[in-house]
Amino acid sequence: MRVLIVGGGGREHTLAWKLAQSPLLEKLYCAPGNAGIASVAECIDIPADDLDSLKNWALEKKIDLTVVGPEVPLVLGIADIFRQSGLRVFGPDSKGAILEGSKVWSKRKMKQWGIPTAGFTIFDDFDDARNHLARFYGGPVVIKADGLAAGKGVVVAPGPEEAEQALYDIMIERAYGEAGSRVVIENCLSGEEVSVLAVTDGKKLVVLPSSQDHKAIGEGDRGPNTGGMGAYSPAPVYTGALARRTETEVFRPLLKGFADMGVDFRGVIYAGLMVSADQFNVLEFNVRFGDPETQAIIPRMQSDLLPLLAAAADGDLKNIEPRWKDDSAVCVVLASGGYPGSYEKGRVIEGLDKLEAEESDQVAVFHAGTAFKDGRTVTAGGRVLGVTAWDKDLQKAVDRVYRAADQIKFEGCYYRRDIAHRAL
Ligand code: AMP
Ligand code: GLY
Numbered sequence: 259m260r261v262l263i264v265g266g267g268g269r270e271h272t273l274a275w276k277l278a279q280s281p282l283l284e285k286l287y288c289a290p291g292n293a294g295i296a297s298v299a300e301c302i303d304i305p306a307d308d309l310d311s312l313k314n315w316a317l318e319k320k321i322d323l324t325v326v327g328p329e330v331p332l333v334l335g336i337a338d339i340f341r342q343s344g345l346r347v348f349g350p351d352s353k354g355a356i357l358e359g360s361k362v363w364s365k366r367k368m369k370q371w372g373i374p375t376a377g378f379t380i381f382d383d384f385d386d387a388r389n390h391l392a393r394f395y396g397g398p399v400v401i402k403a404d405g406l407a408a409g410k411g412v413v414v415a416p417g418p419e420e421a422e423q424a425l426y427d428i429m430i431e432r433a434y435g436e437a438g439s440r441v442v443i444e445n446c447l448s449g450e451e452v453s454v455l456a457v458t459d460g461k462k463l464v465v466l467p468s469s470q471d472h473k474a475i476g477e478g479d480r481g482p483n484t485g486g487m488g489a490y491s492p493a494p495v496y497t498g499a500l501a502r503r504t505e506t507e508v509f510r511p512l513l514k515g516f517a518d519m520g521v522d523f524r525g526v527i528y529a530g531l532m533v534s535a536d537q538f539n540v541l542e543f544n545v546r547f548g549d550p551e552t553q554a555i556i557p558r559m560q561s562d563l564l565p566l567l568a569a570a571a572d573g574d575l576k577n578i579e580p581r582w583k584d585d586s587a588v589c590v591v592l593a594s595g596g597y598p599g600s601y602e603k604g605r606v607i608e609g610l611d612k613l614e615a616e617e618s619d620q621v622a623v624f625h626a627g628t629a630f631k632d633g634r635t636v637t638a639g640g641r642v643l644g645v646t647a648w649d650k651d652l653q654k655a656v657d658r659v660y661r662a663a664d665q666i667k668f669e670g671c672y673y674r675r676d677i678a679h680r681a682l
Contacts, residue, residue: 259280259323259564260284260319260320260323261283261287261321261322261564262289262302262321262323262325263287263288263289263291263295263299264288264289264324264325264327264331264336265288265289266289266290266295266301267549267639268549268591268626269328269546269553270292270295270327271292271294271298271624272557272644273325273556274288274291276556276559276563277563278299280562282562282564285300286298287299287300287319288301288302289302289303289306290304292629292638293629293630293635293636294623294624294625294628294635294643295625302315306327306330307330307331309331309339310339313336313340313345316340316345317343321345322346322568323564323568323571324340324345324346324349325348326347326546329358329545329546330406332349332355332545333359334352335355337350337524337525338351346568346572348524348525348568349524349545349546350524351521351523353519354516354523354525357512357543358406358543358545358546359405359406360404360405361402361403361404361405361442362380362440362442364542364543365380365444370515371511371514371515373512373540374508374537374540375540376444376446376447376532378442379442380440380443381441381443382441384425384426387425387429387441387443390443392418396418397446398415398416398417399415399418399443399445400415400443400444400446401421401424401425401441401442401443402441402442402443403428403434403437403441404440404441405434405437406437407434408485410434411428411434411437413428428441429441447534447539449532449533449535449538450493450532450534451470451471451473451541452468452469452496452533453489453528453530453531453548453551454466454468454496454504454529455527455547455548455551456509457525457526457566457567458509458513458523458524458525458526458527458575459524459569459573460524460573461513462575463509463513464578464580465505465509466555467491467555468493468496469489469490469492469555470490470678470681471548471550472486472488473486474487475593475597477674478676484593484640484641485549485598485640485641486549486550486551487590487641487677488589488673488674488677488678489550489551489588489589489677490589490678490681491558495680500538504531504538509527512527524570524573525546526547527544528543528545528547530542550591553646554587554588555587557646558582558587560583566578583648585648586648586652586655586678587646587648588646588655588656588677589645589659590646590674591642592642592645592666592672592673593640593641594627594670594672595670595671597641597672601670602669603627603636603639604637606634606636607634607636607643608666610623610666612665613662613665613666620647620648620649620655620658621658621659621662622645622646623644623662623666624644624645626639626642628643637668645662645666647659647662652678652682656677656678656682
C-alpha cells in the first residue's frame with residue numbers, strides 16, 4: 259500500500275514509525291513531516307491545511323490510504339474532498355469533525371444524546387457572560403472559546419477575577435481569534451483525567467488502551483496548560499468497570515447520534531474524561547489521535563496498525579482486534595525554554611544520533627518540532643521531541659525514559675521530571 263500521513267508532529271512521527279513496520283506497506287509519505295519523520299517516510303513539502311494541493315498530489319501519486327493526523331485539515335474538510343475524489347482516507351468528514359471544531363456544538367450534542375458532561379451555559383455576549391459568573395459564588399469556573407485554538411482556548415479560572423479576565427481576553431481581545439465570538443461557561447470538575455481513544459468505522463469500535471496526558475507545563479501539574487508535556491499508558495484509573503461504562507454511556511450514544519444525523523464517522527474518537535470516585539464526565543471530544551498520547555499508546559501495539567486504519571477508512575472494521583503488549587509506556591516531551599510562551603527556534607540538538615543508534619526495542623525518539631539546517635537537526639517548535647520507553651514494569655519504563663532523555667541536549671531544553679507520577 260502507498261500511504262500518505264498528513265501532519266508533521268510527534269503524533270505523526272509515531273504513526274509513521276509504526277506504519278513503516280507493516281509488511282503491507284509499499285511506500286510511506288508524510289506532508290509536511292519533520293526531521294525525524296524523514297528517516298521513515300519521504301517528506302513532501304505541502305502544508306497540512308493546503309487541501310487542494312494534498313488531494314492533487316495524492317491523486318497523482320496513486321495513494322492508497324491517507325491518514326490525517328491533526329484536527330485543522332479535518333475540520334476544514336480534507337476527508338470530504340478526498341472521498342469526493344475517490345481517495346481512501348482515515349479521518350471523519352467535516353460534519354463529524356465539528357465534534358472537535360465547535361465546543362458549543364459538542365456540548366449541546368452531549369446533552370441531547372445523554373452523554374455525561376459538566377453543566378454549562380453558552381454566551382455570545384460579553385456582558386451576559388460576565389453577569390453569569392456571579393452564579394459560581396466565587397468558586398472555580400471553566401471558560402471555553404468556541405472553536406479550534408491549537409489546544410489552548412480553555413481557561414480553568416480559580417475565582418471570579420480570573421474568570422472575568424479570561425472572558426475579556428477571549429471575547430473582547432479575541433486572544434484566540436474568531437473562536438472567541440462565543441463561549442461555553444461550565445462547572446469546574448475535579449478528579450483525574452484520562453484519554454480514551456477508539457478507532458471506528460461509524461458502527462464498530464476498537465477502543466485503544468487508555469492513557470493520561472500531562473497538560474500543565476510545570477511539575478505537580480502547575481502552571482499554564484500546553485499541548486501536552488508527556489503521557490503514559492495504560493492509566494490505572496481507567497478500570498474495567500469504567501471502560502464498560504465509557505463504551506455504553508459515551509461511545510455508543512455518540513455513534514448512534516452521528517448515525518441518526520447521517521454522519522459516517524471513519525477515524526478516531528478521542529474522549530477526554532474526568533474521573534472521580536463517584537462519577538465520570540466527558541471534558542472534550544477530539545476527532546483524531548491525541549498528542550502525546552499516541553506516543554505512549556502505539557509503541558504498545560503488537561499487531562499491524564495499517565489494516566486497522568485501512569479497514570476503518572473502508573467503513574468496515576471487520577473483525578480486526580489489535581493485540582497489545584502488556585507493557586507500560588511513558589513518553590516525556592522535551593520542549594524549548596519559554597514554551598508555552600515565546601521561545602527560540604534553530605537550536606542545534608545534540609545526542610540524537612547516539613541515542614537513535616542505541617535505540618533498543620524499548621526506547622523510541624519521536625520528533626515534533628524539528629528541522630534540518632546545514633546538515634544538523636535543529637529545534638523548530640515549542641514541543642521538540644517525545645522520548646518514549648516501555649517495560650513490563652512502569653518504574654523501569656520511567657527510569658529508562660529519563661536515562662534516554664538526559665542524553666539529548668539543546669540550549670533551553672526543558673522537560674518535566676514527574677511524568678507518570680500519578681500511576682507510581
Ligand atoms: P478541553 O480542551 O475542553 O479538554 O479542555 C482542556 C483542559 O482543560 C482539560 O484537559 C482539563 O484539564 C481542563 N478542563 C476542561 N473542562 C474542564 C472542567 N469542566 N473542569 C475542570 N477542568 C476542565
Ligand atoms: N493531548 C491532548 C490532545 O491531543 O488534544
